[in-house]
Amino acid sequence: MVRRALEAAGCRFTVQRAAVFHYLEQVQTHPTAEDVYRAVRRKLPRISLATVYKALEALVDAHLATKLTNGDGSARYDCRGDDHYHLRDVESGEIRDLPVEFDPDLLKKLDPKLIERLSGSGFEVTGYRLEVLGRFSNS
């Protein structure tokens, strides 16, 4: 599955990429590249941080992960394939999934003609992103 997706994106399957993917798959929060590096190092002690960055990029290319932008110039990664919303701690930057069903028609609810209006004014809509902001009291 990981192998196939990587190949479909023209990338080779390697133990490093598999280890990064499997770590992302089982972790609760959305880790930074540095977090992934520290964790994967326990399995592959000789992996380098640069390889982790390249593995994350390959996984994103293969649509096996998504890169989430972080306020402070670092990024976090998510390996869920379906559309969903996020919860973001405005202080720590921690991100978790929001346990609410994704609504593909939310933009239409904001304004039924929004997509057509934007398209008419030169913006082709491909999707949307919603984050609930706040603070995790524990953590």
Added chain:
Amino acid sequence: MVRRALEAAGCRFTVQRAAVFHYLEQVQTHPTAEDVYRAVRRKLPRISLATVYKALEALVDAHLATKLTNGDGSARYDCRGDDHYHLRDVESGEIRDLPVEFDPDLLKKLDPKLIERLSGSGFEVTGYRLEVLGRFSNS
């Protein structure tokens, strides 16, 4: 107005901060710090990039601007004081305002009990952010 807001935040009013604010105020897109630096330099040729960063930070502290996270690890700035949504070009990173009224109750529409549920599970909601993703065909 800029002066008062800066003072309320415990910051002094300076020509550099005023120039940064006035540039942000009249520009259509949401510029990066580098963009602001290049623009403001035309009025204040001796301003430094570090001062632009510090001015942007002061404006954010004074609630005269907002910092928007960017995919590539840089930030963009917005000086609109009211809540509103953004349009983001997924390729260039360009951001513009979305001409749709902000809905303070959108989260409730997603799930009427969402805020209480999150609060019960240890997440204090302070707001939300919505971005429409796509591409500007011109630009």
Added chain:
DNA sequence: ATTCTTGCAAAAGATTTGCAAACAA
């Protein structure tokens, strides 16, 4: 007069790159 801000250069943090050796197909 006192405290904050500026401009400069250096530092820091995150990410990317160049390259030779190792690996996957």
Added chain:
DNA sequence: TTGTTTGCAAATCTTTTGCAAGAAT
């Protein structure tokens, strides 16, 4: 074999910091 990927170190990019001189109150 052939083209990719790895690991390392160095480079790059954005942002932050230290500090002496200058500006604001």
